[in-house]
Amino acid sequence: MTMSGLATEVVLLALAMLGAALFLAFARLVRGPSLPDRVVALDLLSTVAVGFTSAFAVVSGQLVYLDVAIVLALIAFLGTVAFARYTEKGSPPQ
Amino acid sequence: MMALVGAGFLFVGALFMLLAAVGVLRMPDLFTRMQASTKAATLGVGCILLGVTLHFDTLAVTTRALAVIAFVFLTAPVAAHMIARAAYFVGVPLWEGTVIDELRGHYNRETHTLGSPSHLAGQPAAGHREPEPDASDNA
Numbered sequence: 001m002t003m004s005g006l007a008t009e010v011v012l013l014a015l016a017m018l019g020a021a022l023f024l025a026f027a028r029l030v031r032g033p034s035l036p037d038r039v040v041a042l043d044l045l046s047t048v049a050v051g052f053t054s055a056f057a058v059v060s061g062q063l064v065y066l067d068v069a070i071v072l073a074l075i076a077f078l079g080t081v082a083f084a085r086y087t088e089k090g091s092p093p094q
Numbered sequence: 095m096m097a098l099v100g101a102g103f104l105f106v107g108a109l110f111m112l113l114a115a116v117g118v119l120r121m122p123d124l125f126t127r128m129q130a131s132t133k134a135a136t137l138g139v140g141c142i143l144l145g146v147t148l149h150f151d152t153l154a155v156t157t158r159a160l161a162v163i164a165f166v167f168l169t170a171p172v173a174a175h176m177i178a179r180a181a182y183f184v185g186v187p188l189w190e191g192t193v194i195d196e197l198r199g200h201y202n203r204e205t206h207t208l209g210s211p212s213h214l215a216g217q218p219a220a221g222h223r224e225p226e227p228d229a230s231d232n233a
């Protein structure tokens with residue numbers, strides 16, 4: 001699967017932007033004062049990872065990466081729901 | 095030509111995701127951060143997968159991409175609602191510039207169900223620590 005020069009450049013630029021988004025979301029994951037803040041950052045991190053994997057499928061021409069994106073989306077949802085449930089039901093009574 | 099359109103969709107999707115990440119980093123409290131991340135990131139994933147579909151233009155890729163789009167569009171609001179609900183119960187503070195909190199006093203802390211304030215009278219207020227009526231804006 002060969003791409004024209006301009007299309008390749010644009011896709012590589014998109015990958016760079018997704019990398020920057022990963023970095024910013026990770027900064028919120030480190031900083032975020034409360035547990036739900038970190039859960040939101042983790043959720044965004046996995047969503048960006050799904051997008052990054054899909055874009056990388058275009059760059060590499062390998063369809064397998066799309067399957068990776070599917071699995072990542074499934075796992076991310078389960079993880080977020082588990083964290084939310086733990087936060088709501090597992091917190092000590094105040 | 096089709097590859098260029100697909101690359102354009104990829105770029106727009108990456109732009110939305112970058113904006114979502116900037117919003118998550120810069121917004122003042124959890125709930126505004128969440129509205130930045132959930133909506134923009136979901137739209138970004140949709141655009142990126144649309145770009146992938148246009149780029150490959152085969153049935154196998156289109157099916158998988160549509161599956162991911164449908165799944166993300168269905169699950170992102172559910173996940174966001176669960177985090178927001180949990181955060182509200184735990185008492186994550188609102189931004190000090192918040193104008194209105196329509197849920198205040200409507201949640202029963204024991205059963206985690208909704209009710210009207212009169213119905214819940216005499217029970218501890220759920221969610222946020224009840225701020226003093228006059229000095230609530232400088233917390």
